[in-house]
Amino acid sequence: MARLGMAIDTRKCVGCMDCVVACKTENDVPEGFNRDWIRYEYQGEWPTLRLEIRSERCNHCDEPPCVSCCPTGASHVHPFGAVVLVDKDECIGCKACVASCPYDARFIHPDGYADKCTFCIHRVEQGLQPACVAVCPTRCMYFGDLDDAHSEVSRLLASRKHHSLLPGAGTEPRIFYLE
Amino acid sequence: MSELYSTAHSAITDPSLHAWGPEIPVYLFLGGFTAGIMVLSGWALWQGRRNQRAHATFSLASSGLFTLGLGAISLGMLALFLDLSHKAYVWRLYLTMKPWSPMSWGAWILLLVYPVLLAGVLLDPPRWLLRFAPALDALWRRLADDGRVRRSTGFVSITTGVALGIYTGILLSALGARPLWSSALLGPLFLVSGLSTSAAFAHWASPEPAEREQMAWLDNLFLTIELGLLGSLLIGLLSSTEAHAEAARLLLGGPYTAVFWVGVVGLGILLPLVIQSLAVTGRVAHTPIAPVLVILGGLALRFVIVYAGQYSHWPRV
Numbered sequence: 132m133a134r135l136g137m138a139i140d141t142r143k144c145v146g147c148m149d150c151v152v153a154c155k156t157e158n159d160v161p162e163g164f165n166r167d168w169i170r171y172e173y174q175g176e177w178p179t180l181r182l183e184i185r186s187e188r189c190n191h192c193d194e195p196p197c198v199s200c201c202p203t204g205a206s207h208v209h210p211f212g213a214v215v216l217v218d219k220d221e222c223i224g225c226k227a228c229v230a231s232c233p234y235d236a237r238f239i240h241p242d243g244y245a246d247k248c249t250f251c252i253h254r255v256e257q258g259l260q261p262a263c264v265a266v267c268p269t270r271c272m273y274f275g276d277l278d279d280a281h282s283e284v285s286r287l288l289a290s291r292k293h294h295s296l297l298p299g300a301g302t303e304p305r306i307f308y309l310e
Numbered sequence: 311m312s313e314l315y316s317t318a319h320s321a322i323t324d325p326s327l328h329a330w331g332p333e334i335p336v337y338l339f340l341g342g343f344t345a346g347i348m349v350l351s352g353w354a355l356w357q358g359r360r361n362q363r364a365h366a367t368f369s370l371a372s373s374g375l376f377t378l379g380l381g382a383i384s385l386g387m388l389a390l391f392l393d394l395s396h397k398a399y400v401w402r403l404y405l406t407m408k409p410w411s412p413m414s415w416g417a418w419i420l421l422l423v424y425p426v427l428l429a430g431v432l433l434d435p436p437r438w439l440l441r442f443a444p445a446l447d448a449l450w451r452r453l454a455d456d457g458r459v460r461r462s463t464g465f466v467s468i469t470t471g472v473a474l475g476i477y478t479g480i481l482l483s484a485l486g487a488r489p490l491w492s493s494a495l496l497g498p499l500f501l502v503s504g505l506s507t508s509a510a511f512a513h514w515a516s517p518e519p520a521e522r523e524q525m526a527w528l529d530n531l532f533l534t535i536e537l538g539l540l541g542s543l544l545i546g547l548l549s550s551t552e553a554h555a556e557a558a559r560l561l562l563g564g565p566y567t568a569v570f571w572v573g574v575v576g577l578g579i580l581l582p583l584v585i586q587s588l589a590v591t592g593r594v595a596h597t598p599i600a601p602v603l604v605i606l607g608g609l610a611l612r613f614v615i616v617y618a619g620q621y622s623h624w625p626r627v
Contacts, residue, residue, distance in 0.1 A: 148317065151317065163319065163320075163321060164319070164320055164321075165317070165318055165319055165320060168316060168317045168318035168319070169316070169317045170314060170315070170316045170317075170318070170626075171314070171315040171316075172312070172313070172314050173311070173312070173313040173314075173315075174311065174312050174313075175311065176311055180311075187318075196485070196486060196487060199408075199410040199411065199484075200410075200411050200412070200413065200484055200485060201408065201411055201413075202403055202406075202408055202411045202413035202414035202416075202417060203399075203402040203403055203405070203406060203408070203414075204406050204408060205402070219396075220399070221399065221402050222396050222399065222402075223394050223396050223397075223399045223400050223402055223403060224394045224395030224396030224397070224399075225393075225394055225413060226322075226329040226330060226393075226395065227411075227413050227485065229322060229323065229327070229329045230327060230329050230330070230485045230487065230488060230620065231484075231485045231486070231487050232487055233486075233487035233623070233624045235318070235320070235323035235324070235327065235623075237323075238320040238321075238322050238323065239322055239329075239395050242396075243395040243396035243397070244395070244396045244399075297624050299551065299553075299624070300486065300487065300624055301486070
């Protein structure tokens with residue numbers, strides 16, 4: 132089984148938010164909510180400041196707490212690419228998954244069910260890239276199978292220094308930020 | 311210097327998580343209260359105690375407390391239901407069993423709670439029930455005189471009550487993304503708090519003077535254990551990662567300090583502990599003041615833990 136993941140080059144990302152707009156358009160994300168967003172992290176003291184711009188979303192963790200805490204199985208790991216998804220017809224809206232996510236990647240859709248990034252699985256199953264990856268004007272996002280040593284994303288992770296978010300939370304996220 | 315600017319915009323998670331409103335602490339409180347009733351009344355049945363009056367009362371072996379438990383857990387489940395945002399799908403809880411989900415366990419435990427509470431009621435049926443269903447009278451006499459039935463019901467009531475009480479804490483502690491909740495002590499803490507509030511109620515409402523005395527003494531024991539568990543919880547958090555220490559500081563100088571130390575510890579534990587200690591040593595009369603404080607303190611504990619827990623988070627930079 133493939134294990135889909137993403138590498139995002141923080142040296143190329145300019146925070147233009149095209150990925151955010153593409154996601155909202157592709158997935159009809161309701162007004163006032165986001166499946167992906169941009170974070171600008173400033174570190175250091177003047178004049179040696181460092182800025183990292185990150186396009187963030189659900190990390191489709193290898194150890195997803197949202198899946199283990201879900202009482203109905205609505206949050207599940209999809210066989211295709213081990214993508215973490217929500218079945219809205221099984222979700223009762225208990226919000227345990229929202230509280231369990233250390234990345235605050237989930238929200239409650241106005242229709243009542245938990246919602247989040249799906250890696251655009253409807254596109255990926257057709258051989259397309261997720262909408263955010265496809266529209267990125269700086270080509271800073273790479274998407275592919277982390278278990279395939281020859282995939283572009285695996286080669287980048289093997290050759291470039293990178294980090295993931297909140298590694299101490301123990302969720303084994305599958306989105307990596309190239310430094 | 312470390313600064314974070316985010317374009318994320320979700321009403322439920324930004325700037326801090328507020329997934330759960332007052333319904334959840336109310337549910338956790340009522341669940342703990344019912345759990346306490348099941349343990350204490352189950353213990354009375356196990357010991358072979360009988361209702362000494364001709365009518366149902368709030369003494370431990372009478373149906374009054376079991377009936378109150380039925381009402382409390384039903385109200386709690388109503389609060390839980392009101393919190394769901396996809397209500398029409400609630401039945402999905404009972405189509406599966408997810409062993410790693412405390413909420414799934416809880417859903418099934420809640421289903422067990424009802425027949426056990428009902429069995430407790432039927433061992434001492436209230437008059438109105440006998441009038442409504444006279445056939446119960448003969449059944450009651452047969453069951454009530456059978457020591458094995460009483461002991462078995464008591465045992466099942468105790469075990470189900472312990473499971474219910476611990477579950478209300480584990481429900482939160484399984485959500486490791488919120489550092490304040492990330493402690494195995496929450497289960498025992500909520501169980502002991504539930505026992506304490508139900509003992510306080512029995513201390514207040516039982517018609518038997520000896521039982522009231524016993525409940526006051528027992529409540530002092532529960533309050534002392536609760537104080538120890540709260541201290542251990544804070545020490546455990548402070549000696550863990552920075553995220554956990556930061557979560558503990560929400561109660562130690564942070565925004566939830568006043569309500570925690572004044573409402574939960576001061577008025578909810580220490581003051582009633584002093585009053586009840588004086589009462590059991592005969593220096594003051596038993597009054598409803600201490601039990602009411604304990605019950606309100608138990609409610610405040612759930613509010614503080616649920617709200618401060620949602621406020622706590624892993625460092626984002």
